[in-house]
Amino acid sequence: MSDRIEKTFAKLRSEKRAALIPFIMGYDPDAATTAALLDALPGAGANIIEIGMPFSDPMADGPVIQAAGKRALATGATVAGILELVRGFRKKHADVPIILMGYFNPVYRYGLPTPERSLSAKAGSLQQSSGFAQAGNEKFCKDAAAAGVDGIILVDLPPEEEQEIRPYLDSSGLKLIRLVAPTSGDARLPLLAKSASGFIYYISVTGITGAKAADTGALKTKIEHLRQFTKLPIAVGFGIKTAAQVKEVSAFSDAVVVGSALVDIIGKAKGKEDIVKSSIEFVRQLANAL
Amino acid sequence: MPLILEVERAYDAAKADPEFQKELDYYFTHYIGRPSPLYFASRMTAHCGGAKIYFKRDELNHTGAHKINNCIGQGLLAKRLGKKRIIAETGAGQHGVATATVCALFGLQCVVYMGAKDIERQAPNVFRMKLLGAEVVPVHSGSKTLKDAMNEALRDWVTNVENTFYLIGTAAGPHPYPALVRDFQSIIGHEVREQLHAAEGRLPDTLVACIGGGSNAIGLFHPFIEESSVKMIGVEAAGHGLDSGQHAASISRGQPGVLHGARSYLLQDENGQVQDAHSISAGLDYPGIGPEHAWLHDSKRVQYVSATDDEALAAFQTISKLEGIIPALEPAHALAHVLKIAPKLPKAHLLVVNVCGRGDKDIFTVAKALGVEL
Numbered sequence: 012m013s014d015r016i017e018k019t020f021a022k023l024r025s026e027k028r029a030a031l032i033p034f035i036m037g038y039d040p041d042a043a044t045t046a047a048l049l050d051a052l053p054g055a056g057a058n059i060i061e062i063g064m065p066f067s068d069p070m071a072d073g074p075v076i077q078a079a080g081k082r083a084l085a086t087g088a089t090v091a092g093i094l095e096l097v098r099g100f101r102k103k104h105a106d107v108p109i110i111l112m113g114y115f116n117p118v119y120r121y122g123l124p125t126p127e128r129s130l131s132a133k134a135g136s137l138q139q140s141s142g143f144a145q146a147g148n149e150k151f152c153k154d155a156a157a158a159g160v161d162g163i164i165l166v167d168l169p170p171e172e173e174q175e176i177r178p179y180l181d182s183s184g185l186k187l188i189r190l191v192a193p194t195s196g197d198a199r200l201p202l203l204a205k206s207a208s209g210f211i212y213y214i215s216v217t218g219i220t221g222a223k224a225a226d227t228g229a230l231k232t233k234i235e236h237l238r239q240f241t242k243l244p245i246a247v248g249f250g251i252k253t254a255a256q257v258k259e260v261s262a263f264s265d266a267v268v269v270g271s272a273l274v275d276i277i278g279k280a281k282g283k284e285d286i287v288k289s290s291i292e293f294v295r296q297l298a299n300a301l
Numbered sequence: 302m303p304l305i306l307e308v309e310r311a312y313d314a315a316k317a318d319p320e321f322q323k324e325l326d327y328y329f330t331h332y333i334g335r336p337s338p339l340y341f342a343s344r345m346t347a348h349c350g351g352a353k354i355y356f357k358r359d360e361l362n363h364t365g366a367h368k369i370n371n372c373i374g375q376g377l378l379a380k381r382l383g384k385k386r387i388i389a390e391t392g393a394g395q396h397g398v399a400t401a402t403v404c405a406l407f408g409l410q411c412v413v414y415m416g417a418k419d420i421e422r423q424a425p426n427v428f429r430m431k432l433l434g435a436e437v438v439p440v441h442s443g444s445k446t447l448k449d450a451m452n453e454a455l456r457d458w459v460t461n462v463e464n465t466f467y468l469i470g471t472a473a474g475p476h477p478y479p480a481l482v483r484d485f486q487s488i489i490g491h492e493v494r495e496q497l498h499a500a501e502g503r504l505p506d507t508l509v510a511c512i513g514g515g516s517n518a519i520g521l522f523h524p525f526i527e528e529s530s531v532k533m534i535g536v537e538a539a540g541h542g543l544d545s546g547q548h549a550a551s552i553s554r555g556q557p558g559v560l561h562g563a564r565s566y567l568l569q570d571e572n573g574q575v576q577d578a579h580s581i582s583a584g585l586d587y588p589g590i591g592p593e594h595a596w597l598h599d600s601k602r603v604q605y606v607s608a609t610d611d612e613a614l615a616a617f618q619t620i621s622k623l624e625g626i627i628p629a630l631e632p633a634h635a636l637a638h639v640l641k642i643a644p645k646l647p648k649a650h651l652l653v654v655n656v657c658g659r660g661d662k663d664i665f666t667v668a669k670a671l672g673v674e675l
Contacts, residue, residue, distance in 0.1 A: 068452050117574065123556075
């Protein structure tokens with residue numbers, strides 16, 4: 012697989028620009044709208060696109076993304092369905108990297124047979140489950156890479172547990188984007204840096220998605236510090252909501268992620284056309300700030 | 302991760318510190334009222350006509366359940382870490398009450414997350430927590446029950462990590478919580494061992510406990526794991542029945558999965574989305590199970606069975622009338638299973654069931670289920 016992430020950052024670096032990474036929830040509010048949004052985002056100035064895979068228990072997300080996940084699940088979102096959307100996107104957009112963000116369990120259970128629910132037999136025990144785990148993780152990595160996914164963020168899979176999926180990431184070429192938090196101390200940063208590929212996603216504030224914005228000065232110091240531990244590009248997200256913030260943060264980072272603010276617009280708009288129109292307008296504003 | 306690594310370091314240091322154990326023992330004795338009695342349930346034994354049945358009376362603890370054992374332990378840990386603010390999740394409200402109690406005792410700020418649905422059905426415990434000075438935050442996300450309260454507590458923790466300690470109530474969640482909850486609850490099994498030795502001069506033959514996340518059961522079982530002659534039975538909540546789709550039987554009907562930082566059996570659909578658990582007892586309706594129970598199941602060391610809402614309700618009434626002890630709906634599941642198996646066991650068979658909570662909190666739920674207007 013050609014390395015779309017690396018190429019994207021190399022190109023932007025030569026233009027002395029930071030990447031804009033909008034986040035949308037897959038299937039929010041339905042598959043057709045997500046497909047239309049994905050198709051329009053590169054034209055509006057998205058350099059990389061992050062798609063959320065909804066989960067019933069989104070522990071790291073604030074109310075806006077929680078609500079989006081709920082809408083998505085209500086309309087039948089599945090991991091397989093989201094991979095299908097990526098496959099559709101790739102037909103027209105060969106170069107724009109796609110990152111999937113989600114929680115581990117739906118990946119771990121991906122493509123496993125429907126649970127047997129008879130009284131006497133139960134499919135799978137934990138002891139067998141390492142076999143099960145590999146089946147789900149392996150199939151996910153293979154299918155995601157084949158669909159045209161470039162990287163994944165698994166919020167609740169710390170480096171300590173990544174051997175679960177590491178072999179399949181490596182064989183499929185999928186990047187594992189690591190989240191680094193303000194609480195990730197110097198003792199931990201080398202472990203995170205070693206585990207990361209593609210780019211590092213720096214969480215600008217302690218807390219959940221959609222939180223209050225971080226102080227730019229303090230953020231700049233943190234990013235500069237982080238660069239001592241990694242050569243990978245550094246994206247900054249959580250709490251970035253406006254074009255002005257995008258401009259400020261892009262001065263010292265390689266990419267800026269805008270999630271909750273965009274998802275909020277999607278949540279408030281009425282109907283597919285309005286959703287696409289208002290969110291594309293917003294993304295264009297953000298891109299113009301870069 | 303840095304948060305839970307900090308808890309692990311603090312716990313390892315505390316375990317090695319005799320002062321910590323001394324302090325824990327002090328509060329166990331003088332505040333909780335330990336040891337709780339091991340009581341020979343003579344009328345239930347006669348009623349069943351088989352095994353000799355003992356009740357471990359953890360419902361007599363201060364605050365009315367086993368939850369306080371763990372709260373004292375983790376509260377002392379929080380103090381060692383210098384944390385001034387405690388957060389907790391609660392289902393039935395028993396863990397919330399115990400946490401609020403310990404926070405009052407140690408002068409710590411207390412915030413309890415509770416599913417909006419649980420707040421409705423456990424009004425007395427909500428009021429209790431408030432009396433104790435805790436803030437009770439209703440959780441409206443997801444299914445509005447225990448797992449969602451846990452999600453919300455985790456969101457709070459990652460936001461306020463500097464000054465906050467997350468006091469988890471059951472033997473689930475990320476490492477080291479399952480281990481430290483088990484260790485603090487193991488006082489139950491250690492006492493049973495001593496008390497039964499004094500009463501009968503030997504080990505028990507069978508131990509029975511109810512399972513939600515599994516903290517009272519692991520506390521009873523753990524000190525006997527190496528004793529191969531001791532049979533152990535965990536009783537899950539079968540709700541409206543194991544095949545009704547409305548139950549909380551993660552081991553009987555769940556699949557391996559990862560939630561809240563632990564791999565265990567989970568109630569989930571074919572897409573790995575976690576499903577809502579149901580039980581008449583709010584304390585049992587967690588869709589997962591402590592990871593150590595999953596292991597004890599796979600290794601066949603512990604047998605896991607289930608009891609339905611109706612069976613628990615019947616046991617609740619039977620035991621109240623037979624023994625003058627109103628059990629909580631949670632141990633009523635364990636008692637329901639004892640009512641099933643005890644008649645078939647020989648009279649010399651020593652059976653210990655953990656009555657891990659008292660039923661005062663459940664009288665409204667039970668009255669409603671029986672169609673009685675209070």
